[in-house]
Amino acid sequence: MNKISTKLAAAFIVSFLVMDTALMLYLHHMITDARVEEELDRLLEAGGNHRDVLEDNFSDRTLAHIFLMERGDRRSVAVLDSDGRPIGFSSGSEERFSPYLPDVRDMAGADDRILSRDWKSSPYLVGVHPFRAGADSGTLVMLQSTAPIRQLVSQLNVHFLLAGGGSLVILVFVYWLLSKWLTRPLIRMKEAAEQMSDGSYDVDLPVMQEDELGELAAAIRKLSGDLRRVKRERNEFLASVSHEMGTPLTYLKGYTRVAQRPDLPEDERTRYLSIIEEEAARLESLVKDLMALARMDEMTFSVEKTDFEAEEFIHTVLQLVKPAYDAKGIALHLILSGDFTVQADRMRLEQIVLNLLDNALHYSESGTAVTVRMAREQKQTVLQIEDEGRGIPVDEQPYVFDKLYRVEKSRSRAFGGAGLGLAIVKELTEAHGGTIRLDSEPGRGSIFTIRL
DSSP: OOSHHHHHHHHHHHHHHHHHHHHHHHHHHHHHHHHHHHHHHHHHHHHHHHHHHHHHOOSHHHHHHHHHHTOSSSEEEEEEETTSOEEEESTTOHHHHTTTHHHHHHOOSSSOEEEEOOTTTOSEEEEEEEEEETTEEEEEEEEEESHHHHHHHHHHHHHHHHHHHHHHHHHHHHHHHHIIIIIHHHHHHHHHHHHHHTTOOOOOOOOOOSSHHHHHHHHHHHHHHHHHHHHHHHHHHHHHHHHHHHHHHHHHHHHHHHHTOTTSOHHHHHHHHHHHHHHHHHHHHHHHHHHHHHHHHTTOSOOOOEEEEHHHHHHHHHHHHHHHHHHHTOEEEEEEOSOOEEEEOHHHHHHHHHHHHHHHHHTOOTTOEEEEEEEEETTEEEEEEEEOSSOOOGGGGGGTTSTTOOSOTTOOTTTOOOSOHHHHHHHHHHHTTOEEEEEEETTTEEEEEEEO
16 A cells, blocks of 8 residues: 555545445435336226226126236235125235235225335235225225336346446556556656665656646656756865865965074065965955855845935945055946935845945956946836946856856956855845846946846
8 A cells, every 4th residue: 555556546446436336325226216116106006997997887797807907926906895804806816915904904094005015025015995886895905016126126236236346347447547657657756766865866757748747757857957956066166165265274374384484584474474364364254255155045144124325325335345446446436316215134235235346346457447326216226336347258147146156267366256245145135035137248347236
């Protein structure tokens, strides 16, 4: 009972048998009752006809004619006088009536009635028909054999058993179809899931019909592709982290040894200590960014939105980065479309803007400009940062928001950064329910547009 096809088949068979049995019992009961009622109607009709004849012409000839008509094994007739004594019986039927005559004598009234309708245990159905013909009166008693009813029931039992057996054969065939149609694809999907669990994501599942099984197979194929991509990105991520952390650690280790030389001039020692401080700060920034991304992946940070003025906010942020821009000779412009209220997490939004401005600073040359635009459009806050830097090739633009992805493959120290800033920007923007878009052209700069 561990296979789903077996469980489905068992549930289907049990449900079908219960329904089939209930239906057959209902039909059996209805057919039997209909046949019994038919026999009773025929018995009452025949007895009523004989009674009418006796009432019209009560004579020995009439009695003989009635007895002759009902001579047979299936139906018999008896005529009793007003005291309940037999006047006559159809041929060979006197013994048949003996068990019923006492009950007939005890019955009173002038209506036709059924004395016995027990077709299961009694050999006859009994009809009683009182009559009055002038000064003569009495009772006409009819017997109808129950053998045809029992024969019909026996035939019904045989046919219903055959129908039940046929139903079981059909259900077994249905179970076989379920095993072929349902179990085999599920087994293949289970094997594919086990294969992915073992670390092999190159699963091969056939394209199925557009039903639930087909959708499940497509989902497994998509999951396989996603896991393969995640595995590749994880390896690249670990390699990138190792490289990014290895570089400053190498500098720290090397320059520390140099700075420890006793014969080193003081000015050189100071310069080496400055390099050590710079690399330590770089390593600290990398670890901080990695921890920020880890918290975002685990959704352990929260976004608490408040209302604040756009003009005061953006001026405060720009004041933080202006010294770095002035030192590199890059102009920083602001275009603010009026003063309006922003609804966002101020600290997280500040982190977004600072990361984008830091990215623009690193990839812009001296003498260029970075423009910050902030506006309110259709109940959305639109923040746009445009630089005149190196730009990003079209084929690399879809990956700039991936963790540790850097367009500068040489990882030159001249550009700094670890490829985490834009990944953090994307995570924080989406946490606000917003979107970020990149428009860039190599040699002409880049535009990052955020809508909250």
